[in-house]
Amino acid sequence: MDAFKQSMYDLIVETSTNLPHDVRRAIKKAKHAENEGTRAALSLSTITQNIDMADEHVLPICQDTGLLTFEVKVPVGTNQLELEKDIEEAIRQATKDGKLRPNSVDSLTGENSGDNIGPGTPIIHFHQWEEDYIDVRLIIKGGGCENKNIQYSLPTELDGLGRAGRDLDGIRKCILHSVYQAQGQGCSAGFIGVGIGGDRISSYQLAKDQLFRHSDDQNDNEKLAELEDYIMDKANTLGIGTMGFGGEATLLGCKIGAMNRIPASFFVSVAYNCWAFRRLGVEINPESGEVTNWLYQDGEKIRFTDSEVAATSEKKQEEEEERREVVLEAPVTEEQIRSLKVGDVVIINGMIHTGRDAIHHHLMENDAPIDLDGQIIYHCGPVMLKDGDGNWQVKAAGPTTSIREEPFQGDIMKKFGIRAVIGKGGMGEKTLQALQEHGGVYLNAIGGAAQYYADCIEGVEGVDLMEFGIPEAMWHLKVNGFAAIVTMDAHGNSLHKQVDQTSKEQLSQFEERVFS
Ligand SMILES: O=C(O)C[C@H](O)C(=O)O
Numbered sequence: 001m002d003a004f005k006q007s008m009y010d011l012i013v014e015t016s017t018n019l020p021h022d023v024r025r026a027i028k029k030a031k032h033a034e035n036e037g038t039r040a041a042l043s044l045s046t047i048t049q050n051i052d053m054a055d056e057h058v059l060p061i062c063q064d065t066g067l068l069t070f071e072v073k074v075p076v077g078t079n080q081l082e083l084e085k086d087i088e089e090a091i092r093q094a095t096k097d098g099k100l101r102p103n104s105v106d107s108l109t110g111e112n113s114g115d116n117i118g119p120g121t122p123i124i125h126f127h128q129w130e131e132d133y134i135d136v137r138l139i140i141k142g143g144g145c146e147n148k149n150i151q152y153s154l155p156t157e158l159d160g161l162g163r164a165g166r167d168l169d170g171i172r173k174c175i176l177h178s179v180y181q182a183q184g185q186g187c188s189a190g191f192i193g194v195g196i197g198g199d200r201i202s203s204y205q206l207a208k209d210q211l212f213r214h215s216d217d218q219n220d221n222e223k224l225a226e227l228e229d230y231i232m233d234k235a236n237t238l239g240i241g242t243m244g245f246g247g248e249a250t251l252l253g254c255k256i257g258a259m260n261r262i263p264a265s266f267f268v269s270v271a272y273n274c275w276a277f278r279r280l281g282v283e284i285n286p287e288s289g290e291v292t293n294w295l296y297q298d299g300e301k302i303r304f305t306d307s308e309v310a311a312t313s314e315k316k317q318e319e320e321e322e323r324r325e326v327v328l329e330a331p332v333t334e335e336q337i338r339s340l341k342v343g344d345v346v347i348i349n350g351m352i353h354t355g356r357d358a359i360h361h362h363l364m365e366n367d368a369p370i371d372l373d374g375q376i377i378y379h380c381g382p383v384m385l386k387d388g389d390g391n392w393q394v395k396a397a398g399p400t401t402s403i404r405e406e407p408f409q410g411d412i413m414k415k416f417g418i419r420a421v422i423g424k425g426g427m428g429e430k431t432l433q434a435l436q437e438h439g440g441v442y443l444n445a446i447g448g449a450a451q452y453y454a455d456c457i458e459g460v461e462g463v464d465l466m467e468f469g470i471p472e473a474m475w476h477l478k479v480n481g482f483a484a485i486v487t488m489d490a491h492g493n494s495l496h497k498q499v500d501q502t503s504k505e506q507l508s509q510f511e512e513r514v515f516s
């Protein structure tokens with residue numbers, strides 16, 4: 001590999017496996033904000049444990065290694081075509097090495113290109129500049145948080161906040177609303193980049209550009225600096241918390257940029273990024289292709305397993321939340337499931353089977369490749385690699401956003417006798433009703449904790465429907481000590497519904513004008 005290609009490979013691997021120092025600082029702060037002993041605090045501990053594991057094993061922090069987006073600044077006269085080729089080669093290699101999940105899928109046929117290269121993937125933006133070095137910034141942003149991006153066209157009416165007009169106060173309302181609507185589905189606590197003005201496209205681009213700002217920088221624009229502080233303060237009172245379990249840490253960072261617009265349009269765009277905020281940058285010598293400086297790595301690197309940081313929180317919970325631990329092993333009976341309640345922690349041993357979008361779609365029309373009676377389905381698209389002996393190894397395996405399966409989940413559970421599904425972010429009314437009728441339960445795993453869960457997987461016992469590609473196939477996994485929390489039970493209770501309601505009530509307290 002020549003030097004530039006190697007530098008790009010290093011950038012990709014480092015971005016996927018090692019969170020930048022500024023992001024680590026923000027997560028540490030959140031840990032101190034959470035009340036000790038709560039679900040949110042325990043989930044944050046899993047997250048920080050996962051961050052350290054990914055770093056130590058040089059494996060993906062989250063199994064969704066996202067859409068790779070490069071922002072490249074080059075001295076005038078640099079051959080951009082050469083750089084593009086090298087970046088693509090580096091991506092191919094990182095995919096082969098299990099540092100990236102094959103994530104590039106044909107939008108019409110569903111076919112996975114297998115190497116992360118395809119029309120539109122990766123995204124590479126080149127810009128020329130007057131400096132004498134190359135600056136490459138990379139963000140790998142997963143699908144769950146990308147789906148929670150939102151764009152507002154002002155004036156508009158907002159749930160809980162009323163009318164948002166074409167002024168700073170209307171912008172304020174949109175941003176607060178964007179955090180509320182994301183709930184836990186984008187693996188909160190999250191970071192947001194906000195773009196004001198432009199057209200629909202440039203507004204979103206500006207929002208994403210904000211994610212390249214340093215987490216602890218100060219906005220040059222006084223009004224926007226004030227708004228950023230206000231949002232950080234108020235969004236963290238919404239009570240959404242880690243993974244939407246309720247809690248004190250909902251937003252880890254807020255960066256806002258503004259540009260001109262044309263008189264008839266007024267857009268506010270929000271790019272939501274999960275806690276697994278994977279973005280890094282390097283400065284490169286254009287002659288040698290070597291890295292001269294790593295960006296976002298100033299200050300000390302926080303390692304969460306250090307005893308001082310591991311002590312979760314400064315705040316003590318007044319009353320310990322009641323928590324029951326139940327061990328489950330498939331096949332699970334209806335009686336076992338009906339005995340579970342929201343808040344119980346379930347420890348799973350034995351077999352679980354992955355199934356996400358393509359599998360759910362398939363199962364609506366077809367038979368299952370194995371008997372699913374009493375079984376547990378895991379909404380997960382893992383990173384898998386074959387070892388030297390041709391055996392599959394799990395490299396990363398956290399949950400995916402479950403709500404996408406809402407139209408199918410209840411029917412599929414009933415059709416095949418499935419008793420439990422594990423996912424993240426919760427599901428809706430249709431599934432909640434089916435859980436009640438059929439005797440089923442929804443278990444929430446911690447989003448992004450891909451190393452933590454991969455560690456619970458003792459073996460891969462087989463795979464079906466490989467034609468859907470690695471993330472979408474049905475993997476049969478033997479697990480030991482796989483922990484998840486009951487967030488929807490067979491008695492009509494849903495923690496997600498409850499947090500949505502309370503956070504909406506909280507949101508409505510911010511209806512009054514603040515900025516004139
Ligand atoms: O695709 C995945 O594995 C997860 C996705 O990023 C999600 O948050 O749903």
Ligand code: SF4
Nearest residue numbers: 062142144187274448
């Ligand atoms: S699973 Fe969660 S942490 Fe991973 S990319 Fe999706 S939103 Fe981010």
